[in-house]
Amino acid sequence: MTSAQIRQAFLDFFAAKGHQIVPSAPVVVKNDPTLMFINSGMAPFKDYFLGNKTAPNPRVADTQKCLRVSGKHNDLEEVGVDTYHHTLFEMLGNWSFGNYFKKEAIEWSWELLTKVLGIPEDRMYVTVFEGDAAEGLPVDEEAAAEWKKWIAPDRILLGKKKDNFWEMGDTGPCGPCTEIHVDTRPDSERTAIDGKTLVNNDHPQVIEIWNNVFIQFNRTKDGSLQPLPAAHVDTGMGFERLVRVLQGKQSNYDTDVFTGTIAAIERITGKTYEGSDAGKPDIAFRVLADHIRAVSFTIADGQLPSNTGAGYVIRRILRRAVRYYYSYLDYKQPLLHQLVPVLAGQFATVFPELLQQESFVARVIREEEEAFLRTLDKGLKRIDDLLAKGSISGAEAFELNDTYGFPFDLTQLIASERGLTVNEADFKAEMQKQKDRSRAATATDAGDWVTVSESNQNSLFVGYDSLETKATILRYRQVTAKGKESFQVVLDRTPFYAESGGQVGDTGLLVMGDQRIRILDTKKENDLIIHFAESLPEAIGGEWTAKVDGTRRGKTQVHHSATHLLHAALRQVLGTHVAQKGSLVNAEYLRFDFSHFARMTAEEIARVEHIVNEKIRENIPVVIRQMPKEEALQLGAMALFGEKYGDTVRVVTMDPNYSVELCGGTHVGSTGELGFFKISSESAVAAGVRRLEALCGAAAEMYLNEQLQQLQAVKEALKSPKDLVKAITSLQDENSSLQKQLEKYQLAQLNGLREGLLAKQEAVNGAAFIGAQVSVGNADALKKLAFDIKGSLPNAAVALVANIDGKASVAIAFDDALVAGKGLDAGALIKQVVAPLIKGGGGGQKGLATAGGQETGSLQAVIDAVRAKL
Incomplete structure (x- = not known):
């Protein structure tokens, strides 16, 4: 069976058992502070x-894309070294x-593996939980009894x-x-050693x-276990491992x-994959084949490489792959991006989002590689400098890891080629310090939820239709983040929009009698709507009035509706390759990130603004409907x-021939409410x-x-000319002319100084020494003067100092x-002797170096120090 047939056999089997087959969720996690990426099915x-x-x-x-590269589940360093660890992998589940429990789960897993997929029974073993006295947990006799029906x-x-009690987290x-x-x-081998x-011994x-x-x-915060009201089954089968077993590899x-x-890597590099577990080239092949999946699918799911958070994890994976092909396959140009079409075609029917964005993903990866x-x-070069000192x-x-992205083993390899070693313990200590700093900066301690009402449901969101409602508190908890305490509450009904899709969360009040609790923010934790409260009320129970700050919401939704008009206009002006890659919508402004590979011209920006404002003037009704996603x-x-969409979606339409988008945010009633649209800036945000x-x-x-006030101020400063542009151009021309004259006079001055100084040379130990304090306008002039004297005099040793605007130069x-x-080194002399004298800093080459500092009273001491050095 091919891997595609194996995957389909699994899905068909469970469809026949009454399961709904659902698509993979995006591997990038949103609205869950405990995860960066989906790391399990x-x-x-x-x-x-x-x-x-x-x-x-x-x-x-389903089959779910999973990524394990950070936190508790971190397989990165094993990837490529062994035959079965991966960063991104598929989890069949x-x-x-x-609904059903142990009986059905065990029976069906056995039926699928033995009857449908044909794995021999004598090659399989099963494990069940042996119990844990400290937790008060008995042996899982129920699972053992079910297995006895099917296996010896x-x-x-x-x-x-450790192996047979699964926990989501702490x-x-x-x-x-x-x-x-x-x-x-x-x-x-099976006969010689009992399997x-x-x-569970890493064989x-x-x-x-x-x-x-x-x-x-x-599992609660205090570590105790509480029975759930309903029992569930959660299964996960590693797709890559299953294929390996069935294909006999x-x-x-x-x-x-x-x-x-x-095979594609072999064609590109001209190297051959031997399939062994020893050589670095073979490891490199496996690293590339694995890492390109993680990088490609994550970018396709909306996470761009960056220097922080999830983006840094992706950049780290990508760079690990680059250094493997650079060092071990001797390939010195971008390679990974060439593999994107292979993946996009392979997974076209399973994860179609990569094929739909193939050129964008490849372009981002190529720019990161370059x-x-x-x-x-x-x-x-930095390693060469360090190794030169032994x-x-x-x-x-x-530093090499943090600044240049060099993993420790690459540094160690290069050092070993020179017969040197690197202190791994000290390196790990530095890494731990960085992790501790990062953990301290982001540490959040959330207590257990305190249940007020027995309802286990999330808030009913009523904020599309009303900014005020009666509500009761279902649960609350105390949270400590960065040393500050706050409170989070969940309501049975809420008008507060939780931050999502770029739109910021609502603020407002909870009111009961004379009690007023400020709601500072509203966010989602998975699908739970959480209200961030300034304090807890004296009495939690009772009925509250939840009120959204309507003014702030109104300004925010004006900007949200504008992003829809903007998105459609960009696709008209720049092309249909434009796709939203992120947004921020608040009361003050909107920020919109989109796929495009060139800076927008002033003409393109003007055209986009014109289209959006035209749609605003048309006062188009904003029609919002719920309908099946398909x-x-x-x-x-x-x-x-x-984005993760359900079977039923919310569709926001602003002219069916112009803008139709899936969106859960809040919007204006008609486009005329936007008033006027103006782009304030355009910039690059990532590759x-x-x-x-x-x-x-x-x-x-x-x-x-x-902007008009600034323009008026400029006019007044220029005596209100009739033609402002002409006046500014004239001013620039005049300034340029004066600058040229000034440079001419400065050059003449420097020539005069040079001639005078050349006449004052003195012989010091075989050198023609010139040391003097001079009057020049800037540090560049002083540097040029020293350089010119050096070029005019054999064996010149020059030490020039100046007081420029109260600073030593x-x-x-x-x-x-x-x-x-004689081994003289101007740069070293500046750093070791001069900089301390003038209380400053500087540097340069062995033949020419400069410095600046605060202490002008030490200028003569600098000259004396250089003479003494000679």
């Missing part, structure tokens, strides 16, 4: 397990939300809590699990392929999941890459992504008034013969 379903939301179908199956008892193994849903392992060793002794050929988790408990990379990509290849050269410290290895897409509705900032309504009026120049013959 269950992550998109957390709200169903937590009881925050009711599942649309009690039985679901079947899910029961309070000696193949049912007991597993410790808190949250959890429960015992049963794993299925397959022994892929040759028969001779059961190798289960590369005795591997876990499927885990059935039985979610029964909720000893490595995931030998399956057709990866062979197409590896940038790092330039940095790589600089980093290698060693690289742990701190210097950390129907909306058939209407031509724009969906944003990286292949431009950013516009713009204003509407009162904010646009204020912006234009400020120094220029030192040595003839090349003195540098070579």
Whole structure:
């Protein structure tokens, strides 16, 4: 079976068992402070397990893109070195939300693996939870009993809590699990060593392929376990491992999941993949085949490489791949972007978002590669400098990692080629310091939710139709972040819009009698609407009036509606390749990021503004409807890459022939309410992504008034000329002419100074020394004077100083013969002697260097120090 056939067999099997087949959620996580990326198949379903939301179908199956490169689940350093770890991987899963449990999950997993996929029974082992006395948890006898119906008892193994009790995180849903392992060793090896002794012992050929988790408990902040009101099934089967087993391979990379990509790398580099586990070139092939998947799918799902957060993780993966092909495949130009079409075609029917953005993703990756290849050269030069002095410290290895993106093992490899070592312990200590600093800066301590009402449902959002409603508090918790305490509350009904889709969260009040609680922000945690309260009321219970700040909401939704008009206008002016890549919508302005590879011209900006303002003047009704997602897409509705949409979507239409978008935000009733639209800036934000900032309504009026006031001030400063542009051009021409005259006079002055100084040379130990304090207008003039004297006099040693606007300025120049013959170094002299004297800094080359400082009283001491050096 091909990998595509295997995937389809899994989905078809569970569809026949009454499961709804759902698409993969984007791998980039939004509205969940505990995750950067989807790292397990269950992550998109957390709200169903937590009881925050009711599942649309009690039985679901899917294949989910997962990424494990940070935090608790971090496989990055193993990727490529072994045969089965990956950054991005597919997790096949079947899910029961309070429907079936251990009996069905175990029976169906056995049926699929043995009857449908044909894995021999004598190659499989299963594990069940052995219990934990400290937690008061017994052996999972129920799962063991179910397995005894299908597999020999000696193949049912007991597993410790580490392997057989699954937890989402430090808190949250959890429960015992049963794993299925397959022994892929040759028969001779299986006869020699019993496979059961190798289960969960990191043997590369005795591997876990499927885990059935039985979610029964909720782990609270204090570590205790509370039974959940309903029991769930959460399963995950590693697709790449399953394909390896079924295709009879000893490595995931030998399956057709990866062979197409590896073949492409062979064509590009001219190298051959041997498939061994030892050589660095083979590791490089595997690293590239794996990492291109993580980078491509994550960019397609909306996360661009950057220097912070999730973007930095992606940049780190990309750079790890670059240094592997640069160092071990001897390929010195961008390679990864050439692999994007291979992936896009391979996954066209599974994850179509990559094919739909193929050229954009490839362009972003190429620009990232080009940038790092330039940095790589600089980093290698830095390593050469460090090795020239005989060693690289742990701190210097950390600098290479932090500044140049050099992983420790690359630094270590280069050092070992010179017969040197790097202090790994010190490097790890520096890395730990950085992690501690990062953790301290972002640490958030959220207490357990305190339940006020037994309702397990999320707030009912009524804010599309009303800015005020009666509400009761369902639950609350205390949160400490950056040393500050705040409170979060959940209401049964809320008019407060939670930050989403670029639109900021609402603010306002909770009112009961004379109690007034300020709501400072509203956000989502998965699908839970959380209100950030300034304080907690004295009495939690009772009925409150929830009031949104209507003025702020009104200004915000003006800008939100403007982003829809702007998006459509950009596609008209620049082309249909334009797609939204991010936005910020608040009361003050809007920010809109979009895919485009060139700076917008003034003409293009003007055309976009004209189109948007024309649509505003037409006062088009803003029509909002709920409809099935497929129907909306058939209407031509724009969906944003990286957003997770349900089966029913909200469609916002501003003229069906102009702007139709899927959107959950709040909007004006008609476009005329926007008043006027003005773009205030255009800039680059990332490779292949431009950013516009713009204003509407009162904010646009204020912006234009400020610009006109500045223009009026310029006119008045120029005596109100009839033709302002002509007056400014004339002023610039006059300034240029005067500058040329000034330079002419300065040159004449320098020539005069040079001649006078040449006449004052003195012989000092074989050098023609000139040391003097001079009067010049700037530091550049002083440097030029020293350089000219050096070129006019054999064996010149020049030390010129000046008091320029109350600051000390120094220029030192040595003839090349003195540098070579006597080992003189102007740059070193500046740093070691001059800078401390004048309380400043500077540097330069061995033949010419400069410095600046605060201490003008030490200028003569500088001259004396240079003479003494000679």
